[in-house]
Structures are given as structure tokens and as C-alpha cells.
Amino acid sequence: MTKKTTKRHAHRIAADWGTSNLRVFALDAGGAVLAEARSDRGMGTLEPAQYEGALLSLISGWLDPSRVTPVFVCGMAGARQGWIEAAYRKVPCAPVGGPFTKPKVESPLIEVFIVPGLSQDDPADVMRGEETQIAGVLASRPGFEGVLCLPGTHSKWVVVHGGRVERFMTMMTGELYxxxxxxSVLRHGLSDDEGLDEDAYALAVRKTTAxxxxxMAGLFRLRAEGLLAGLSPVAARSRLSGLLIGQEMAATRGLWQDEKVLVIGSGALAPLYARALTLLGGDAESISGADMALGGLAEAASLQEREKEHA
Amino acid sequence: MTKKTTKRHAHRIAADWGTSNLRVFALDAGGAVLAEARSDRGMGTLEPAQYEGALLSLISGWLDPSRVTPVFVCGMAGARQGWIEAAYRKVPCAPVGGPFTKPKVESPLIEVFIVPGLSQDDPADVMRGEETQIAGVLASRPGFEGVLCLPGTHSKWVVVHGGRVERFMTMMTGELYxxxxxxSVLRHGLSDDEGLDEDAYALAVRKTTAxxxxxMAGLFRLRAEGLLAGLSPVAARSRLSGLLIGQEMAATRGLWQDEKVLVIGSGALAPLYARALTLLGGDAESISGADMALGGLAEAASLQEREKEHA
Incomplete structure (x- = not known):
């Protein structure tokens, strides 16, 4: 648990609650970040009754004892295995919208709003958490038309038109990797670090997309070339990335070809996706994903405040 | 450890030493099985110095104290992480052949011969253990020409011509599954048993091969359809099989199309492969793989005996 404290009370609080982590932000009335904190108490570690405590242990110092502070939550806290299930909203629709799901809380000082995820009927697909990042991207790029690519354990490809999510597609590439x-048996021949053999990566992306x-055929070859021809562990890891991301590029070609693509993310994965798109002649721009969830949660907060005014 | 004992001494002993199991057979001079035994002391659990003990604990009662009994071993005991590394033989070649690798043993009553695996330079590929099963198949089907399919954790597709392995291809489908x-996240929506939804399997095989x-695109849909549309756990498991085996069929099409294919194996996997081939218009026949390694080890023994006579 890490924590940056503030002497001012939060006007509202934003929480990005994933499977393995919880990140919270104290915001002032204008949306500026006064403080932030994080812990490893993600959905994967919590029973429903433990969510409120996990949240309060990070934010209690930010609460004004004289009022109720609204807390906006996105991510896996709203999953069936989470705090309370927040029904999906069906695309096409704006990325973030109500009704927000309100779990019962014991503290008189907070009111919690969970942002619903998005669903698509055919082909069936779901997202939870990414919709809030998408709202953050669109807030920072008003009028954007095109495709968003959000690499991750489950990468999302999102077609945006007129400020709405038209349709989307999830690939399990990150989890497979x-x-x-x-x-798998391949672990014996891969480097431990994230160093990239650019040529090995590029060749695998090109061949696999074509x-x-x-x-699939190339997977065991990594092992065999390691045994027979001394394939280096860095080249093997880079080629494995290329084999898997190449398949993703082939599967999503109908979405990204001839479109403007924004690749959103931080860390090692997003540059690999951007590089693959560029190699294949796509029009890719990378933007940091760090504050995107925060921007989307601000959007959710202002929606909620407007609803309250009109109620 | 299970054991079936005999009062007669073994003329020779055959051992199929895999990653997770060891199976041994006491054979008479004609190759008939006098007794068999097995334990879970596979390569994955053993240090090099422990192999002889693991072997003797199963076979010591079969040994004639007045002579040296030859023990023929196939499988992972010959891997780099095994008892002693047995160099690969390069295809094209007969499936089983010398020189056999002889680990040093302390017991004066046994002499151990490890059957070498096969390698292919381009595309790089290796097998260890399957070459012995292939020899067993060819012993039971003299003159066979066509393709052998050996489903498993790492399935092998083997082109046989003139009694030799011409080339082969390994797919990691079983390990991926x-x-x-x-x-993976898919585990939440799959049935625990091996019941098959024939239609779900067949549709996935057809669509994926085409x-x-x-x-890849269909993987996360299993999860989403489970959440949104109540996809049954049996249908989900069957479709997952079809998505993966369909990709394998597409990747190996150049090997099986317009060829006679023998699908070798026991258990649930081999029928799925045979069914996929039939669905796609292939010419598939299934044969049990149970005694094939034994047949191949007998082949190795007779090679060794002939070599000795000529020495």
C-alpha cells in the first residue's frame, strides 16, 4: 500500500478497481488530483463484504466529516465476482453512462457509484473498466473518429463514431502470452527480461499476419530451434510476441485497416502493438493510458451531478 | 506404483519413460509380455542419479541373477533434462535406429539402451518417444504409406514413405487447451467433465479451419456468451476444442489433404482428431496407441541384437 496524503478534503474520489490492484484519487471540485493511493487489494483477493474496508483503508484520511463524499468506481468491482454486479450497457452507446450501481455501505461519509461495463450481443463481447478509459480518451480528444486499441491481458479494439462506442472486439493475446x-514448455527457452529483438519480432508479425x-505452427518451433540451432532466448521471446500479436492483427484487420488507430497504454505492450500496426501499413498513434481512467471517472462524476441537479 | 509379477525371468525389458510416468514390460525371447509395472517417477520428478533406482524398483524381481538383462528405453529419459542426453537422428530416416545411448549403471545385472529421438532441421522440429510409437505402428502395418497423426500434449503429424519418416510437424494444441x-479466464465457463456437444465442436472446427x-477471435467470445447468453459449460468446452483443433487442421492441411491418415492414440483426444479430419473430408482411420511403444521397443531390441551378432 502506497499513499500520498493531502491536508485538504476531497470533493470527490475516483477509484480504478482492477483484478489485482486498487488505485484511488482524491479530487478537488475542478477535478484536479489532490492525492492518490494504491493497494494490491484487487477483485481477485476480495469477498463482497471486504470491499468497503479495502476502500476506506486508503481514503479515510481524505473524507470531510461534515458531508457525504461521492466515490466513483470503475473496473472489476462491478463484476459478478466483485463487490456488486453492475449491469452492462449495450453498444452502440456513449462509453460511460448511468444508471450507476450503488453498493450498500456502512460508513455515513461515502456514497459509492459503480460505472457499468459495456456489452455487445453479436458477436458476444464484454468490457469492464476499459469503457471508462475510452471516455477519458474521448474527453482528451473531442471529436475523435476511428479505432482505439487498448492492449492488455485482454486487449480491446473499439470502433468510435460520433462520440459513441459502435462495436468492439476482445482478444486474449496477452493472457495467452x-x-x-x-x-508451457516454451518457458525453458525464453529470456526473463523484456529486451526486444526487433528483427525477430517484425518478421514474425509479418509472416503471421500474412x-x-x-x-500456431510456429510455437513449438521456438523450442526446437532452441534445442537444435541455439535460438537466443531474446529472439525466442520476441518471436513469440510476434506470432501472437501477428495473429491478433490478422483477426482484427477489418477494424484497423484504413482507419486512424490510437494505441492506448503504458508499459512494454503498447509500443509492440503500435509497431505491429506501423509494420503492416496501419495509421497508428500511441498515447499514454495512465490518466485515462481518471478522465473517464471525472466524466461519470459530472454525469451524476447533472442527473442530481435535474432530479 | 502398480506391478504384475511373473515367476519367469525377463529375456529383455522395455521401458516407456515419459515426463510424468514410467511404464516397464518384462518380455520373453519371442517378445511376449510376461509382466508389466508402472510408477509416476517420470522425467519431471527425477535427477539423473535417481533414474537407475527408479527403474530397478520396478524391474528387480524380473532380473535373472546369472546374466545381464538388456533394458530398452524410449521417451524423455533421453532428453537434455533426463537421465542422459541421447542425440537426435535426423529425418529422413527409419523411425528407430542406433546408435543407442547407454547410461552408466551400477547394477551388474542390467545394460540400458536409450532410443534416440528424431530431429528435423527446416522447419526445426524434434520428437522423443513418438519415434518408437511410429516404429510400432509400421511394424503392425508393414508397407504403410501416408500420414500418422499422434494427438497429445504436443501432437505430431508424420509423413511416412518407404518405411521412413520423411518429415514431421509438432503442434502445441494439447498444451494450449x-x-x-x-x-485462463475461460476456466470459469467450462464443464469439468469431458462430455462433448457434437454440434458445437463440429461448427467450431469447420469455421476455424475455413x-x-x-x-483466436473466438476465445473470449466463450466467456462473453457465458455471461450474456448462458452458453452451457459443455458447449463452451466443446467449442474451445473445436477452435484449437480447427486451427491445427488448417495449419497441417498440406500434410493430411489427399492422404491416408492414421490417428494413433487412446483416450478422449484421438477421436476428436479423427472426427475433425472426417468433417473436413479427410481420409482418417483410428488405431489404438496403447501397445505401439512396446512394438517399437521390440524393433529397437532386434536391431541391437543384430548389431551385436555382426560385431
């Missing part, structure tokens, strides 16, 4: 590189079956 | 169904990118 994690499983293959840590739990012939997607090469993605 | 195991990882996705037990360790458009391999659907294999």
Missing part, C-alpha cells in the same frame, strides 16, 4: 511464456496458421 | 481450460483467425 503470459501462459505460454511462464507455464498466414495466420503460422502463428 | 490445458492452459486455457485450467488457468478462417483460422476465428480460432
Amino acid at each position: 503470459a501462459l505460454l511464456s511462464t507455464r 498466414a495466420p496458421v503460422e502463428g | 490445458a492452459l486455457l481450460s485450467t488457468r 478462417a483460422p483467425v476465428e480460432g
